[in-house]
Amino acid sequence: MSLDKYGLRALVPLIRRGEMGVxxxxxxxxxxxxxxxxxxxxxxxxSNRRSRVLDTFQSPWVETSRCEVEPxxxxxxxxxxxxxxxxSGPQPPTFNSVQQDHAKVALFQxxxxxxxxxxxxxxxxxxxxxxxxxxxxxxxxxTLKVWLTxxxxxxxxxxxxxxxxxxxxxxxxxxxxxxxxxDFVLFYSAIM
Numbered sequence: 215m216s217l218d219k220y221g222l223r224a225l226v227p228l229i230r231r232g233e234m235g236v237x238x239x240x241x242x243x244x245x246x247x248x249x250x251x252x253x254x255x256x257x258x259x260x261s262n263r264r265s266r267v268l269d270t271f272q273s274p275w276v277e278t279s280r281c282e283v284e285p286x287x288x289x290x291x292x293x294x295x296x297x298x299x300x301x302s303g304p305q306p307p308t309f310n311s312v313q314q315d316h317a318k319v320a321l322f323q324x325x326x327x328x329x330x331x332x333x334x335x336x337x338x339x340x341x342x343x344x345x346x347x348x349x350x351x352x353x354x355x356x357t358l359k360v361w362l363t364x365x366x367x368x369x370x371x372x373x374x375x376x377x378x379x380x381x382x383x384x385x386x387x388x389x390x391x392x393x394x395x396x397d398f399v400l401f402y403s404a405i406m
Contacts, residue, residue: 312338319346324386328361332388352386353405361386362405365395377402 319327319342331343344354352361362383364370370381378401384393 312342315339315342316345319343322346324350324352325391328386328388331361355405357404360388362398362400370400 315338319330319339322330322343324347327343327347330339331347334340334343347354347361350363352363354361362385365382365384368382370379370383372379378399380399381397382395383398383400384395385398386393
């Protein structure tokens with residue numbers, strides 16, 4: 215059985231006959247002007263017709279997934295008892311009062327603080343993480359919108375006007391979520 219019998223190769227001559235005024239069965243094209251389909255596929259002339267699309271595209275209804283093996287998925291038993299595990303295990307931190315929250319925030323690592331800072335803009339949590347990062351000698355650069363700190367192994371050189379310093383700084387890049395070190399001229403007015 216030839217696949218061309220039900221594909222575009224068999225349909226194109228029917229469309230061509232319809233364009234010339236010869237009757238054909240419209241039940242295959244109810245609601246669709248197939249001449250516009252030919253144009254959008256790049257089939258404008260008789261010679262171009264067989265070269266590009268029709269050789270690779272058999273039909274929009276060809277099923278490709280029939281020969282593929284569909285994997286079987288199952289839910290492990292340990293996942294079915296998640297509510298019981300969560301109730302018996304350690305509880306994730308919740309933020310209720312400023313005094314308790316400040317103590318909880320102090321326990322987090324720097325990356326967790328950065329996450330809380332960027333995840334909760336304009337909230338008390340962001341303010342608490344800001345204060346904790348400041349305690350850890352991180353400064354927020356207002357123009358670059360990133361956190362930075364001095365490299366502990368290199369002392370920066372202060373400019374003669376006292377408005378800036380040049381040195382090696384560690385930046386936290388929120389786009390790549392990593393710390394990177396580079397030489398930088400820091401203007402004091404640009405940090406918080």
